[in-house]
Amino acid sequence: MTNSLAAIRDRIHRKSENYFTFSYRSRGPDKWRMFYGATDALLDASMAASAFDKAVRANSAIDLLVCYGFLQALYIQQDAVWTLSRALGLDWRPNNDSRIKEIRDLRNRLTGHPALAGENEKPPRLSSAIIAYHDVKPDSFSGHIYFDGRIEQAHVNVPSVLKANEERLAIQLLAVEAEMDNRERQFRSEQAKKPFGNLFGTDFDYLIQRLRPELDNEGRVVQATTHAAMIRDRVNLLKQELTSRSLDAEYLSYELSVALDGLDLIERMIAESDRSSKSQNEIDIVCDGFVTNMDKLRNLVAELDKKLSSSV
Secondary structure: OOOOHHHHHHHHHHHHHHOHHHOHHHHHHHHHHHHHHHHHHHHHHHHHHOOHHHHOOOOHHHHHHHHHHHHHHHHHHHHHHHHHHHHOOOOOOHHHOHHHHHHHHHHHHHHHOOOOEOOOOOOOOOEEEEEOHHHOEOOEEEEEEEEOOEEEEEEEEHHHHHHHHHHHHHHHHHHHHHHHHHHHHHHHHHHOOOOHHHHHOOOHHHHHHOOOOOOOOHHHHHHHHHHHHHHHHHHHHHHHHHHHOOOOOOOOHHHHHHHHHHHHHHHHHHHHOOOOHHHHHHHHHHHHHHHHHHHHHHHHHHHHHHHHHOOO
16 A cells, blocks of 8 residues: 555545545535545645646746745645644644644745745744745755845755655645544444344335235235335334434435335325226336335445445
């Protein structure tokens, strides 16, 4: 398993789409947007930063813009990992890591606010700066940082700085991934104790089998009506259980509504039937469709239970 920043980011993005604990309903719109916005920003910033050598054009204005963009992309990478950490409640900031803080400070002094950089330090270390735009190369550029009474020369080796930034951020992103895995593992472990399929009951096949009425047999009509009510109770129980376990918005909502509407239709057709062969044919067709959709619902429930019982 590769643990580069890009590889971890891709795994996190896939897991967020596959994990129950990171569904839209489970996390809510604000945290959901925060999380996906950060994974997208991390992807875009990494792609932009890696294109530095292709963007340098031996044109002072363009090359200066490229230098600004590169340093800002590093900053966005850091902020994206910070945001992902916050989204999971992890107590981490870019400045916690000395190398990341060094890169962050370099960006702040050269491009963030080069006239007031350092004003929030204790004690303040104000500086101003310029980037030597005539010395921009495909793999490096230089800057001059002016402090009170001295000048620092900043040489930025682009591949080296990008590598350092991504390697240090990857450490924290692994912590984000581990937290995601732990939450999902705990959720699945708890949910797997109560399989949804058990809610149908051991007699469900019989209930379905005897749902089809024989309209010229009053006893079978009563049995079919009774079975329809019993099946509805099971489906409603499944729906309630899904809701209480925060899964109904993402799983089975359509199939559940089809099942309940189908039962309503069958009951209405029984009540309004004239007991003719045409009425029997019509209700047979509807019952066949209901069984097909119920089989689909039960298969999806079985798949859900299988996923909940699987390892992370």
